Amino acid sequence: MLTQAHLYQHNQRALQQDITAFDAQYRQFESHWVQGVMEALQDTDNESGCLNTVQDLVDAIDELVQVEANSESAAVDYVAQSMKREEFRILVQEFALDGLTEAQAFYFIMPRLPLAAQLPMLRILIDEFGSANPKRMHTTLYLNLLRELAMPLDRLHYVERIADSSFAFVNQFYWLTLRAEDPSYFAGAITYLESVIPFFFPCYVDACKRLGIAAHHYYSEHCHIDHFHALEGKRLLLAMAQEQCLDLEKAWYGVRFSQQITLDAFEQAVHKARTQKELQHAHSAA
Ligand SMILES: [Fe+2]
Numbered sequence: 001m002l003t004q005a006h007l008y009q010h011n012q013r014a015l016q017q018d019i020t021a022f023d024a025q026y027r028q029f030e031s032h033w034v035q036g037v038m039e040a041l042q043d044t045d046n047e048s049g050c051l052n053t054v055q056d057l058v059d060a061i062d063e064l065v066q067v068e069a070n071s072e073s074a075a076v077d078y079v080a081q082s083m084k085r086e087e088f089r090i091l092v093q094e095f096a097l098d099g100l101t102e103a104q105a106f107y108f109i110m111p112r113l114p115l116a117a118q119l120p121m122l123r124i125l126i127d128e129f130g131s132a133n134p135k136r137m138h139t140t141l142y143l144n145l146l147r148e149l150a151m152p153l154d155r156l157h158y159v160e161r162i163a164d165s166s167f168a169f170v171n172q173f174y175w176l177t178l179r180a181e182d183p184s185y186f187a188g189a190i191t192y193l194e195s196v197i198p199f200f201f202p203c204y205v206d207a208c209k210r211l212g213i214a215a216h217h218y219y220s221e222h223c224h225i226d227h228f229h230a231l232e233g234k235r236l237l238l239a240m241a242q243e244q245c246l247d248l249e250k251a252w253y254g255v256r257f258s259q260q261i262t263l264d265a266f267e268q269a270v271h272k273a274r275t276q277k278e279l280q281h282a283h284s285a286a
């Protein structure tokens with residue numbers, strides 16, 4: 001039976017060899033997964049029918065982010081206040097595949113956007129890649145964190161260890177950029193993520209401070225820069241609307257989809273950290 005881990009590895013093979021050669025059975029697995037999440041979201045959604053303009057969509061995203069920022073989360077509180085260093089290493093492990101390949105899937109959305117909408121996306125990408133300074137790339141910041149925590153730097157190490165929900169977190173970007181039938185899904189998702197991270201990542205910054213982890217920059221940089229990326233996300237939505245290629249409902253479902261996948265990955269990772277307590281088969285830094 002196929003799993004999110006298989007889908008991830010197929011995505012990687014396709015990216016490195018031939019992106020058009022996406023196997024039918026993986027396509028089916030992926031669309032079944034996405035459809036299942038979307039159908040569950042439809043049952044709980046009372047927003048999509050009320051979106052008439054791009055401003056309505058932007059307001060709905062802001063409102064969703066504010067609700068999330070103000071709501072209590074035992075997992076967030078635990079990370080900020082109580083998570084032990086060994087548990088924190090598990091949390092870092094669960095998001096390592098994303099950190100080690102940060103934003104590389106975003107390239108694939110570019111040719112699917114009208115030129116005016118490519119520009120805000122390009123500005124986001126420039127920051128993700130450290131303005132072409134290798135020391136400031138977000139992936140480098142993750143590598144620094146892994147080094148300080150004496151964890152392996154090799155992506156393949158994590159492919160063998162992370163949970164299905166952590167693979168789904170990475171796989172969402174391949175679906176959103178490459179196979180979602182409309183780029184509006186991606187535009188909604190990226191705007192949501194960039195908007196929510198400055199409210200969500202402070203728990204990691206607090207954990208680093210509390211645990212004496214000096215390589216906190218992966219998290220603290222996102223708290224700073226994603227505030228600006230959220231504005232670029234809104235410019236992306238606006239440009240797409242002006243070019244008449246923004247489907248408001250699909251963008252909103254991109255928001256909700258990404259929220260669901262991200263929250264699930266985070267909750268599961270924190271749960272795994274708390275139950276497993278320490279890394280299994282931990283190696284010293286590569
Ligand atoms: Fe980033």
Ligand SMILES: [Fe+2]
Pocket residue numbers: 124194225226229
């Ligand atoms: Fe960002």
